[in-house]
Amino acid sequence: MPTNSAPRAALDLQVVDHPLAGHKLTCLRDRDTPIALFRSTVRELGRLLAFAATADLPLASRAIQTPLAPMQAPWVDESRVMVVPVLSAGLPLADAFCELMPSAAVGHVGVYRDAQARPVEYLVKLPAPSSSAATRCFVVDPMLATGHSAAHAIDVLVAHGFPIGDIRMVAILAAPEGLDLLGQRFPGLRVHVAAIDQRLDDNAYIVPGLGDAGDRMFGTRH
Ligand code: URA
Numbered sequence: 001m002p003t004n005s006a007p008r009a010a011l012d013l014q015v016v017d018h019p020l021a022g023h024k025l026t027c028l029r030d031r032d033t034p035i036a037l038f039r040s041t042v043r044e045l046g047r048l049l050a051f052a053a054t055a056d057l058p059l060a061s062r063a064i065q066t067p068l069a070p071m072q073a074p075w076v077d078e079s080r081v082m083v084v085p086v087l088s089a090g091l092p093l094a095d096a097f098c099e100l101m102p103s104a105a106v107g108h109v110g111v112y113r114d115a116q117a118r119p120v121e122y123l124v125k126l127p128a129p130s131s132s133a134a135t136r137c138f139v140v141d142p143m144l145a146t147g148h149s150a151a152h153a154i155d156v157l158v159a160h161g162f163p164i165g166d167i168r169m170v171a172i173l174a175a176p177e178g179l180d181l182l183g184q185r186f187p188g189l190r191v192h193v194a195a196i197d198q199r200l201d202d203n204a205y206i207v208p209g210l211g212d213a214g215d216r217m218f219g220t221r222h
Contacts, residue, residue: 046096
């Protein structure tokens with residue numbers, strides 16, 4: 001296991017510490033979990049991750065009238081939140097965020113891994129910039145393995161003018177190698193995960209992990 005001097009120590013790393021998160025992760029790790037349950041569980045765990053990752057969202061207040069009295073009530077401007085799934089495995093996690101924040105904008109970064117597990121971009125589609133641009137961007141990808149795809153997606157956002165301080169990385173599982181890369185590239189980045197596993201194997205899969213998240217969600221096979 002890397003020590004505190006590992007580059008990942010530079011991250012603001014938050015591991016969701018909740019019995020239900022551990023329970024749902026076990027369901028995802030089990031190779032006998034069928035596709036429908038795998039998919040719904042990714043979304044359920046995604047909601048728990050979204051809950052944790054949004055804990056410091058800027059809160060405004062708005063004047064409302066309850067049935068009994070007027071009051072100033074807390075309010076999140078969801079339209080200033082952007083969720084960016086790394087395609088295609090990030091889509092169910094983005095759905096989970098949008099279940100909690102239905103007015104959030106959604107951008108897409110499409111990346112596939114080449115034979116050396118390096119990211120190759122095939123699509124970038126971000127919401128049009130406006131005067132009320134997003135003030136919080138959640139990059140979501142279930143597996144933070146080598147970290148190259150996540151780093152690529154963050155680079156895309158920064159190149160489009162989103163401050164690194166407004167960007168959060170959210171993954172179900174992370175490998176120390178991927179966290180180290182993000183720590184080197186983006187010191188101070190806030191990263192939310194459900195667990196950190198032992199290592200990557202020779203094919204850049206997380207061990208013990210849960211296998212190929214995209215294949216298990218979409219029924220594909222590499
Ligand atoms: N992507 C996956 O889906 N699984 C891994 O273990 C690593 C990357």
